[in-house]
Amino acid sequence: MGLSDPPPEAVRRIGVFGGTFDPIHRGHIEIARFALGEAKLDLVLMIPAGQPWLREDQPIASPEQRLRMTELAVASEDGLEVSDVDVVREGETYSIDTLNDLRAEYGPSTEFVLILGADSALQTDRWNRADELSSMCKIFVIGRPGEDWQAELPESHPAHDATFIEGPMLDISATELRRQLAAGEDVSDSVSSAVERYIRQNRLYGVKKEGEMVQTASGSDRLLERAKELGALQFGDFTLSSGQKSTYYFDGRQLSLDPEGSSIISQLFLEKILDAGCEAVGGPTVAAVPIVGALMLRAWHEEEAITGFFVRPEAKGHGMGRQVEGNVKPGMKVAVFDDTVSTGGSLLEAIDAVQAFGCEVALVLCVLDRHQGGSDEVKRRGLSFVSFWEATPEGEVKVTQPE
Numbered sequence: 001m002g003l004s005d006p007p008p009e010a011v012r013r014i015g016v017f018g019g020t021f022d023p024i025h026r027g028h029i030e031i032a033r034f035a036l037g038e039a040k041l042d043l044v045l046m047i048p049a050g051q052p053w054l055r056e057d058q059p060i061a062s063p064e065q066r067l068r069m070t071e072l073a074v075a076s077e078d079g080l081e082v083s084d085v086d087v088v089r090e091g092e093t094y095s096i097d098t099l100n101d102l103r104a105e106y107g108p109s110t111e112f113v114l115i116l117g118a119d120s121a122l123q124t125d126r127w128n129r130a131d132e133l134s135s136m137c138k139i140f141v142i143g144r145p146g147e148d149w150q151a152e153l154p155e156s157h158p159a160h161d162a163t164f165i166e167g168p169m170l171d172i173s174a175t176e177l178r179r180q181l182a183a184g185e186d187v188s189d190s191v192s193s194a195v196e197r198y199i200r201q202n203r204l205y206g207v208k209k210e211g212e213m214v215q216t217a218s219g220s221d222r223l224l225e226r227a228k229e230l231g232a233l234q235f236g237d238f239t240l241s242s243g244q245k246s247t248y249y250f251d252g253r254q255l256s257l258d259p260e261g262s263s264i265i266s267q268l269f270l271e272k273i274l275d276a277g278c279e280a281v282g283g284p285t286v287a288a289v290p291i292v293g294a295l296m297l298r299a300w301h302e303e304e305a306i307t308g309f310f311v312r313p314e315a316k317g318h319g320m321g322r323q324v325e326g327n328v329k330p331g332m333k334v335a336v337f338d339d340t341v342s343t344g345g346s347l348l349e350a351i352d353a354v355q356a357f358g359c360e361v362a363l364v365l366c367v368l369d370r371h372q373g374g375s376d377e378v379k380r381r382g383l384s385f386v387s388f389w390e391a392t393p394e395g396e397v398k399v400t401q402p403e
Ligand code: ATP
Pocket: 018, 019, 020, 021, 022, 027, 028, 031, 115, 116, 117, 118, 119, 120, 121, 142, 143, 144, 145, 169, 170, 171, 172, 173, 174, 175, 176
């Protein structure tokens, strides 16, 4: 029976496609899809190697990270599934063990078709127990740019009887992709957006942090620019709710409820909070609520163990009657923030409340320090204070320079 003939009833034909997948790319997905149709497979199992042994360099991403990227890459692909057999098995990854494990899992009536790129197929004579391969599976080889498939392999070669089909011939390799990622080049044609996001969130392959280009040295600058774009920061003659006159007006909510504003604020804050060794972060309602939400999401993606809270103006009259809401516990080292600090009223009340709750306030933060006494009082109490912008005596708003 040739590879393109359908298998008898009840026999499942499963494609076995292993790889380092460091990271998984469009070349992999396209050949898996191609093999699915061309070799009439019921399904293709994408199988990241736990410990590939034939490579000169060990993978950069961990087996679990490569498994996760593979899951993300095939999530919306019909007929492609992920198997963790090679990640959970201890020791070096040999395809013969993969096939044995799959045989145990899928039973005797399943036919396995090993899918290999031309470069890998040519190397099968170096594989462990390669002589057993022919009794375990058929081999389906797909062409790869730059690889010359020699149909005349010696009879003793494990890929001698393989079916070869040129296939999509995409010039993509994980090695080149890793170089492009480290160089900050656009890889959107070669990896799925979900995989690219995962790589950035986990800072794999030397990529900069998510959005780092706009959010580190120039993060506060970009935030200021964004506030002006949104109209969250305006200059003119304003009368504030306190009755005071001001040459500028800042609406922190407009900025913290904007996707880019929220992303930059959470990144700037999180770096400082982690540097100060805080275990929890929060501030007075309402300003703190969207920012705590953004901070928790970022902390989750960056795998930082930190928790959030907010402080009500006064203890609730019902329920547990808590003024400090969230997972924060007495004894924790915390950061307290507000979006704007003027005389410091709500911020100082929040600081008092968390201290009364039994927490140590290790850092106080804000986006804008209006220099109207609040920050001086915080410092007078011996607390570290960070602002990202400040009002100047001339009534302008500028990025705070590091002291
Ligand atoms: P690296 O550059 O790190 O060696 P890679 O891009 O070759 O990685 P692997 O995970 O090592 O990716 O490859 C898994 C399997 O996919 C191998 O059989 C390989 O031959 C095949 N393969 C990878 N990319 C292509 C491609 N563009 N065309 C055909 N086959 C490919």
